[in-house]
Amino acid sequence: MNLDSWEPKIVAFLCKWCSGAAAELAGVSRLLYSPNVIPIIVPCSGRVDPDLIVEAFMNGADGVIVAGCHTPSDCHYIAGNFKAFKRVYMLKKLLSDFGIEPERLKLEWVSAVESQKLKTLFDEFTSTIRKLGPLRVKIRGGSV
Amino acid sequence: MNKPNIVIVHGAICGGCDVALANSEEAISKILENLDLAYWSVAVDSRLSDLKSLGKIDVAVFMGGVRTSEDEELAKWLREKSKILVAFGSCSAYGGIPGLAALTSPIELINLVKSTITTSSQYKSIIELPKLPELSTYRALPHVVNVDIVVPGCPPPIKVVNEFVNVLLKYIAGEEPIGPLVIAGSKAQCETCPRKPKDLSKLQIPSIKRIYEAKIEENRCFLEQGILCLGPVTREGCEHSCINVNMPCTGCFGPLPGFEDVGLRYIAGILALVAVEREKELMEQGLAKILDKLVDRLGVLYRYTLPRSRLYMLKLSLEGSEYAR
Amino acid sequence: MQGKNLVVEPVTRIEGEARVIITLDDAGKVNNVYYQVLELRGFEAFCRGRLVEEMPRISQTICGVCSIPHHMASAKAVDMLFGRKPTETAIKVRELVHYIYMIDDHLLHLAVMALADLLAERSSELRGLVDVVKRYPEVIKKLITARSITTSIIKKICGKIIHVPIAIPGGVSRKLSKEDLEFIEKSLRELRGHLQYTLDLFKNTLSKSRRLQELARREDYELKTYYMGLVSEDGSLSFYDGVLRVVDYKGSEVATFKPEEYTKYIAEHYEEWSYSKFPYLTIIGWQGLEEGGVVRVGPLARLNVCSKVPAEWALNEYKEMLEFFGGEKVVNNTLAYHWARLIENVYALEVVEKMMIEHRDLLSTGEVVNLEGTPRYEGIGVVEAARGVLIHHYKSDSNFLVTDVNIITPTAINNAAINTQLKKIALKSWTRLLLNEDLTNLISELEVAIRAFDPCNSCATHIAGSRLIRVFIYDSHGNLLKVI
Numbered sequence: 021m022n023l024d025s026w027e028p029k030i031v032a033f034l035c036k037w038c039s040g041a042a043a044e045l046a047g048v049s050r051l052l053y054s055p056n057v058i059p060i061i062v063p064c065s066g067r068v069d070p071d072l073i074v075e076a077f078m079n080g081a082d083g084v085i086v087a088g089c090h091t092p093s094d095c096h097y098i099a100g101n102f103k104a105f106k107r108v109y110m111l112k113k114l115l116s117d118f119g120i121e122p123e124r125l126k127l128e129w130v131s132a133v134e135s136q137k138l139k140t141l142f143d144e145f146t147s148t149i150r151k152l153g154p155l156r157v158k159i160r161g162g163s164v
Numbered sequence: 165m166n167k168p169n170i171v172i173v174h175g176a177i178c179g180g181c182d183v184a185l186a187n188s189e190e191a192i193s194k195i196l197e198n199l200d201l202a203y204w205s206v207a208v209d210s211r212l213s214d215l216k217s218l219g220k221i222d223v224a225v226f227m228g229g230v231r232t233s234e235d236e237e238l239a240k241w242l243r244e245k246s247k248i249l250v251a252f253g254s255c256s257a258y259g260g261i262p263g264l265a266a267l268t269s270p271i272e273l274i275n276l277v278k279s280t281i282t283t284s285s286q287y288k289s290i291i292e293l294p295k296l297p298e299l300s301t302y303r304a305l306p307h308v309v310n311v312d313i314v315v316p317g318c319p320p321p322i323k324v325v326n327e328f329v330n331v332l333l334k335y336i337a338g339e340e341p342i343g344p345l346v347i348a349g350s351k352a353q354c355e356t357c358p359r360k361p362k363d364l365s366k367l368q369i370p371s372i373k374r375i376y377e378a379k380i381e382e383n384r385c386f387l388e389q390g391i392l393c394l395g396p397v398t399r400e401g402c403e404h405s406c407i408n409v410n411m412p413c414t415g416c417f418g419p420l421p422g423f424e425d426v427g428l429r430y431i432a433g434i435l436a437l438v439a440v441e442r443e444k445e446l447m448e449q450g451l452a453k454i455l456d457k458l459v460d461r462l463g464v465l466y467r468y469t470l471p472r473s474r475l476y477m478l479k480l481s482l483e484g485s486e487y488a489r
Numbered sequence: 490m491q492g493k494n495l496v497v498e499p500v501t502r503i504e505g506e507a508r509v510i511i512t513l514d515d516a517g518k519v520n521n522v523y524y525q526v527l528e529l530r531g532f533e534a535f536c537r538g539r540l541v542e543e544m545p546r547i548s549q550t551i552c553g554v555c556s557i558p559h560h561m562a563s564a565k566a567v568d569m570l571f572g573r574k575p576t577e578t579a580i581k582v583r584e585l586v587h588y589i590y591m592i593d594d595h596l597l598h599l600a601v602m603a604l605a606d607l608l609a610e611r612s613s614e615l616r617g618l619v620d621v622v623k624r625y626p627e628v629i630k631k632l633i634t635a636r637s638i639t640t641s642i643i644k645k646i647c648g649k650i651i652h653v654p655i656a657i658p659g660g661v662s663r664k665l666s667k668e669d670l671e672f673i674e675k676s677l678r679e680l681r682g683h684l685q686y687t688l689d690l691f692k693n694t695l696s697k698s699r700r701l702q703e704l705a706r707r708e709d710y711e712l713k714t715y716y717m718g719l720v721s722e723d724g725s726l727s728f729y730d731g732v733l734r735v736v737d738y739k740g741s742e743v744a745t746f747k748p749e750e751y752t753k754y755i756a757e758h759y760e761e762w763s764y765s766k767f768p769y770l771t772i773i774g775w776q777g778l779e780e781g782g783v784v785r786v787g788p789l790a791r792l793n794v795c796s797k798v799p800a801e802w803a804l805n806e807y808k809e810m811l812e813f814f815g816g817e818k819v820v821n822n823t824l825a826y827h828w829a830r831l832i833e834n835v836y837a838l839e840v841v842e843k844m845m846i847e848h849r850d851l852l853s854t855g856e857v858v859n860l861e862g863t864p865r866y867e868g869i870g871v872v873e874a875a876r877g878v879l880i881h882h883y884k885s886d887s888n889f890l891v892t893d894v895n896i897i898t899p900t901a902i903n904n905a906a907i908n909t910q911l912k913k914i915a916l917k918s919w920t921r922l923l924l925n926e927d928l929t930n931l932i933s934e935l936e937v938a939i940r941a942f943d944p945c946n947s948c949a950t951h952i953a954g955s956r957l958i959r960v961f962i963y964d965s966h967g968n969l970l971k972v973i
Contacts, residue, residue, distance in 0.1 A: 069428075069432050070431050071428050071429075071432065071474070074425075074478065077478055078477070092444040092447065093444070099440075099444075102443040102444075102451070103436045106431075106438065106455060107431055107432055107435070107436050109452055109455055110435050110455060110461070113461055114427065114431070114465075115475070118473075118475040118479065119479070120475070155482065156482055157478065157479040157482055157483070177553075178550050178551060178553040179552055180550070180552070180554070180651045180652060182553070182554075183553050183597065183651055184650075186601055189633050189637065196619065201619055207601050207619070208617040208618060208619055209605075209616035209617045210616075261550045262530040262531070262532075264535040264536075264539075265530060265534060268531065268534055268535060273531040273534045274529070274531075276531070276533060276534035299529060318550065319652065322650075374540060374542060374889070375542055375543075376542045376657065376889070378860070382663070405648040405649045406649070406654045408648050409646075409654060409662055409663050410663045411546075411648075411655065411657075411662050414654075459540065459888055459890055460539055460543075460890060462538070463539040463540060463543060463547070
């Protein structure tokens, strides 16, 4: 892999009611944000199966964002965001167990009007991943 | 003698699968009656050279995980030579408990083993002998070659062993194998669990408890007691042998069809239900505190199946390792 | 001509995988023999980071033949780590399972591994189970029936036969039901007859077989080693609890110590050529693979070490064995291991029968677990597995995650003795070795000796993998000359 030309690939799962709407708003407002982020709209952050996140990594993602509605009460489906929280929380620990930096997975609450917050989230996360480098696994006692 | 032949071969074993087979009088007598037992080091005096000189093999039963380069070569050689290849036992099928070493490099493994409290190397060794088999990337058998039958269990219980032999005899008699065939149910343990709560939709997992923290209640669902039972993500077929003696399932029968990664499934489906009725009260901080109780995720979620996990697959693909899907 | 190596691979009818390597000097004379174990899974590595209360279920998968002693030794280490004294009921349930296991394992070894060696009229005549089933189907049938009794008792109490789940910190997960008790009592009555049969079979075979009698009297099958075993406070033969005692080949006591003190008495030597370590007694020191410096464990060692056998039938059988070997208290001939196994079966049966009379109520009533205790974050558990002394030693952090693991298995302890025994036999018999010779008989003699130890190679390495014993013949430059 030619590290000079490497660009972070980031997948962002956005729920249509909150963070997805914020993305729409960002677009309409002509806010520039990192082109490294590929948004995928889902009905709810609670729909994001840990399998999907791992699938993203398996298919070339160096980082994954899951953005949903604010807790406690913004979720359109009542408590989907809490499920997302628990799943991402455990998956981050699991990534660490497997030798992958947990910082490569980020959960954030972004409401429909928080387009600026979304832009900042994308830009900063891209910078984080850029610093971490391409995805790799570090096992105990072994080389990367 | 034109009986079809059968060989029983070892990767990284503990011996339990050999005993599990020997424990079934029905299985052993059917095998001895219908097949020529050409190789089984535990019970028969055939040498490796006898195995390698067999012209063809009708049935090869592989026990244990693929740990050394020799295990790997043997597995590939058997696939080539054999009509029917069987992954017998959870180590062979999924990796088994030694799969927990998969995330440690072989050098580090040996260093750790050498560093135990009573080990000392103060005496020099002056013996030069043939090299030991080298440790390579640990894998379950289906990751190295395609298998026709999977017999899960740590070790497979007698009932499953008997069913396996019956299937084997059908294949030998000419029935077409549709592999890989798993000799276990395709539903979760919960389906037939004697402790299944009446209304699963009302299942509450109040907290996470380790088995030393409180007396384990008999006849009550473990999850309702906060004890992490892997029943919901594990195939049935063992007749709930552990659950019946008041211990939670740890998943040795392996993942359900279509949900091969046990850990991710458990996180998605069960851990997401922790304290589900108190989410707004606890908020992220409180929920995190409960989830933090699961301090050994690998040992609990992937005790038998770590080499089959998606993240392990990710590791293998990133380092360019060979593996069969 | 260069010196050569001769390698036997795999050794058959043992648990796990190992090979025997015989090194020859330039004149073709044997100068040494090594027993090389080929597996490594890494338990002492990957058990770190595990929940310590799960260790009884995890660590027992070191071995599927002796999973129950691992489960029990682990349980005792975990009890100590949590500072919990197990309840009376729990101790009795564990003991019951452990003593029945002992019979089960010894019978398994007899039926599947040893029988061909014992019943053969000529060396290598019977090549294992298939041949024995053909020639002596009634014997196999009887042993299978006997084992179905022991396995069904274990299954009834533990849910599974191999890799059992019942031990928890401070106790067990369940007590026995009335139905369990009745089942066990009925089974024990049947078992008596079967054990009598095995003893009769052995003694008849021995009295008729000149080959066996010769082996039992051969000087090169005799090893004057130290012996170590668990005994109770009064010196009685014991499998579950007690203190460790060491005697020399004449029977004089060399040391007695509590299991918790084992690190002062036992150390392990590591050699690069085998995945199994070499435990040795620190008071003797590591003297290499020399008869005078090694220690043996297992059925013969246990009988040599104990000063009492408080069970009538077992004691009578034991006296018969002592008489056969010349009347001394300590028997040094390796073949006696087979006889010792059968005597231990009888002892275990009598202990369990007594337990069912004296402690019947305790087994089915009372508390199963004690949750009180001040954690020490370090624990040591020692039991006698079929093959000998088994030690589990854990350290944990304040979250009860394992930080250190040390497991010493009986086959590892016997490792040095096995090597020494093989060397003795090879040096005596193989005065001149030609590559073209049929080595089958000679190799068989080595394997017969190995099998008497009933080695469990998965245990010995508890590091991983295995493959049978193969024979390679190398010259001293490492060039492969022949493979058997």
